[in-house]
Amino acid sequence: MNPKGLIWDAIKEATRLIVASYNDAFLSDFADEFDSYWSKTEGGKNIVSLLSPGGVSRKVSLWCSTVHYYLGDDDAALENWLRNRFPGNKEDFRFTTASHIVLKRPILPSEYPKSGAAVLRFLRELAPESIEQLEDAAEAADDKFTVSFEGCTDDGPVLFAIEVMPPNKRGMKAGRRPNMVQKGFRPGKVPTHIRMQRLFGGNKVERHEVVRADPSWIHGRDTPTVAPLFDKRVLMVGAGSLGSEAALLLAKTGVGSITLVDPEVLDYPNVGRHVLGVAEVRTYKAKSLAEELARRFPHMRSIKYFNEDWQTLYGKDPEVFHNTDLIVSTVGSWEAEGRLNQLARNEPDFPPVIYGWAEPFSVAGHAALIGSDGPCFACGMDHFGSTLRAICEWDTKTTRKQPHCGASFQPYGPVSLSGVAALVAKTTTKALLGEMTPGTEAVYWASKDEIVEQGGRFTREFLNFFPDVPEFGGTRQLEWRRKGDCAFCGGG
Ligand SMILES: [Zn+2]
Known part of the structure; x- marks a missing residue:
């Protein structure tokens, strides 16, 4: 017997029931206040998003400065913006790929993910068709990878983002770790559910805050x-x-x-x-x-x-x-x-x-x-x-x-x-x-x-x-x- 665990399970179940009973009006109120609930975690960043909401889930382009992250639809659009924004900067911008996923609604505080598995949990309900895209992103990632989300509401979109940390062992450097996804199976023979468990298991997730800098937001x-x-x-x-x-x-x-x-x-x-x-x-x-x-x-x-x-x-x-x-x-x-x-x-x-x-x-x-x-x-x-x-x-x-x-x-x-x-x-x-x-x-x-x-x-x-x-x-x-x-x- 584990009384603490039982109580905790009961609380979780109660929370699940409350979440299930949230009606549209509640969701709309919550969406209005989304920014005051969602805050970045300790390692989280501020992301400046140039993405125009209203599109579909897709691969996007990311630039990480030492301070902020910048998200654009593709490398060319992002580079054009950065050259305008930082005219003195002569460096070559190095872009990475990120995922942008459109959800039926913003996630609720009880759904805020702390692990890769928790990301999959809300995706199954809010954007099941995007799981494959996220899986590709996870497999292509050398290290951690960024996912931005657009939660649709009646009053317009809500944007937030996370960083999914790699499923590596503590203290092991990126690039040196064994292929944790492949381990124990022949290439291409890892059963899907095991691969997903390994890509989206107990690995940590950081929260980022997103600010919009796209034309539709800026001009009205x-x-x-x-x-x-x-x-x-x-x-x-x-x-x-x-x-x-x-x-x-x-x-x-x-x-x-x-x-x-x-x-x-x-x-x-x-x-x-x-x-x-x-x-x-x-x-x-x-x-x-x-x-x-x-x-x-x-x-x-x-x-x-x-x-x-x-x-x-x-x-x-x-x-x-x-x-x-x-x-x-x-x-x-x-x-x-x-x-x-x-x-x-x-x-x-x-x-x-x-x-x-x-x-x-x-x-x-x-x-x-x-x-x-x-x-x-x-x-x-x-x-x-x-x-x-x-x-x-x-x-x-x-x-x-x-x-x-x-x-x-x-x-x-x-x-x-x-x-x-x-x-x-x-x-x-x-x-x-x-x-x-x-x-x-x-x-x-x-x-x-x-x-x-x-x-x-x-x-x-x-x-x-x-x-x-x-x-x-x-x-x-x-x-x-x-x-x-x-x-x-x-x-x-
Ligand atoms: Zn004339």
Whole structure:
């Protein structure tokens, strides 16, 4: 007789019964609190997971730094992330294989495994089809191996992971131990139940904590609109104050591929309105902004840059323009944008273009989405490249002379410019998601007070078109009208 053992068995049985009676509501509550129950054991690590939940059980790629573990779908995806995240790191990353197993539900505290056998126990119930995969992983493992789990709940997935230690004798070094699985049998003749016992027996299991760093989690905690945006590609012509802010907003929103084209070098007076700062002065805007985006969003699928104007780039590599879903031009130069408009209309299969610009002092802004047919960009412009439908007008000149060199510039503040950048970014995501049709213009205006303060007022045309202009500012979509005698598209 072993009274202690009997009591212990009774407790275990009682626990099993309680577990069996857990209903869905309980499981859902528990899943909400999963992180406060599951904690890493002494040898456990923090795992940064780049895996997109919602897939199937599969082999994945693992990189172990001295501090953390990183999990990615494959070596290439993981390496891309690590290069973005640790740009100074020149070492060759050595990846190992790990298993990712999708469970019907997260495991309960009573099921937390301490041994290999306990892992098999919950797998038999929650993912029996994955046992073979785990068996392969165990046999291929030279030493310990990592398994990450995705437990499905009504409120989304719960992620956790373990490390299964090798079934070796205490104190025996990895690689020197005898083949514990094979022992006593001829090769290939180990009965399955004995092999499983040996691979998943009393061998120890460590617990790891998993944090998600995948796009769906980063860009809105699994909001459904994130995935379609992540597959989209945007080419930004211009990475100045407006272009850089719009690019940053697009990256934050979760657009997965951004290419930056700009020939200019950042200068001190740019810094007050640009995403980049003094540390990047005298570097190319396109290159430094690409690096900044990569540092901030290492999971992005692609971030490219070209330190040249778009015409030069197009001359060398027109495919860059064709292999994108949308072009966003913020260069604000009629010379450059008039040519882009011409190319966009003449070249077959050219992607749609959004032309974004700010009016003086950024108290108003425009984002016009132009397709390959319908009105062209020039349809809304006069011969000098000024918009036919300005929102504000001014009695005095709005440009100021720059001392020393005689160049003129348009003064505007970073706060009001952010309204225009938001307009351009919002129009871009709408166009990418098919929520806005080409031949549409989105406009933004600041409060009437702000416009008056800068010495401006609404144009008569804008007031005629839209008499109930809100005094506190707003946005609106308008039709980009075709001009009958357009020099570019002939209006036809
Ligand atoms: Zn036209």
